[in-house]
Amino acid sequence: MSRRIETVDQAAAGDVYAVVRAAFGARPPLDPPAGALAETVESIGKALADQGGLLALEDDKAVGSLLFDREGPTLALRRFGVVPGAQGSGVAGDLVRAAEEHAESLGCTSVRVVARVELPASVAFWEHNGFVRGAREGAFLHLVKVFPRRFTLPTAEDATAFGERIAGLMRAGDLVILTGELGAGKTTFTRGLGAGLEVRGDVTSPTFVIARVHPSLVGGPSLVHVDAYRLGSIDELDDLDLDTSLDEAVTVVEWGAGVAEGLADDRLEISLLRATGDVSSLEDHDVREAVVQPVGLRWADIAWPV
Incomplete structure (x- = not known):
């Protein structure tokens, strides 16, 4: 299989939306529900037009994606997801590394994500990739990785x-x-x-x-x-x-x-x-x-x- 990670804009809104729906739709029911499920092609397109994102492709098929959201010197990673059939194959790790490279190219000093505390495997994934726990707001846990x-x-x-x-x-x-x-x-x-x-x-x-x-x-x-x-x-x-x-x-x-x-x-x-x-x-x-x-x-x- 041939895998590549691309930086994308609003032209990729349809592919990113499909990944978000597949990835977040496969998660167990959460309370409150994941905001990602309320996204539309239009809202994804606007986010991509504003700040861009990443799309992971496997043999030209979209299998993972994320949205960028810059907050001063920090680059937040939103709507991070991998389609069920590609989970466990290294796509998520490749997305993280590509996101970190992009953040450093922008002059950012850190990257940040928000994970659900009800999904311990998700929290463990981010910690495995060098993120550390920060503030918790209800069901939401902030994690950050600051570059050396x-x-x-x-x-x-x-x-x-x-x-x-x-x-x-x-x-x-x-x-x-x-x-x-x-x-x-x-x-x-x-x-x-x-x-x-x-x-x-x-x-x-x-x-x-x-x-x-x-x-x-x-x-x-x-x-x-x-x-x-x-x-x-x-x-x-x-x-x-x-x-x-x-x-x-x-x-x-x-x-x-x-x-x-x-x-x-x-x-x-x-x-x-x-x-x-x-x-x-x-x-x-x-x-x-x-x-x-x-x-x-x-x-x-x-x-x-x-």
Whole structure:
């Protein structure tokens, strides 16, 4: 079989309408009923004329489709469906990947969908494709996927300044999970973050103290700087008797991947990559690139610093 995914406009309204009727009509009865079943060729055509959509074709037969609905930096995916005979064949996954590529080509920073909580398989599909749960409104669950961002940081000053810029996005309760090899620049970044937050005390490596609290000098959130390298689980943070609640602070966890994710559904996962070569010649400030993976609705509409 030959499969292709096409970006379409109102000329494809009939095909998209047929997919929507077949896909949503095959679902079990829902209360309230799916709004997709009230669509017409005309309403589909108008949506396609306004913002376009995708059509999946298998041997020139329409088997899947979706509508685009841009909301600022986020591209919402509406009326996502695959006809019953093509479900389980990978069409849905191909549509998701094509939608993400289209969103990035538009300069969007995230994609968003709404799923019905009564359809756990649908929710699981989106989570399998990297979407995370956000707000729930009755029977409707919002899920979002925020694209990773890459920043080049050739010098220690750049790494520190990058931390200061990220600090401008922070608010109380935010979590940053830092990963990177020894000397990749985790503490250099955190030092810049602390400077941007205007907290008290020098930000240094927490290697010999599992967690340090840096109170704000300006009435903002404190900075909690954690070294998770020696923590068996993030639950051990409860035993550290910190002087502040994590809900009232910005928390940075070095070596936190696989350990600290449970602290918050919304978070920034930052990987710091350094130049390859002779490890002995590299120091903490030898950062070359920061890869920022935002997780959760908190970061869906953020205007990122350049």
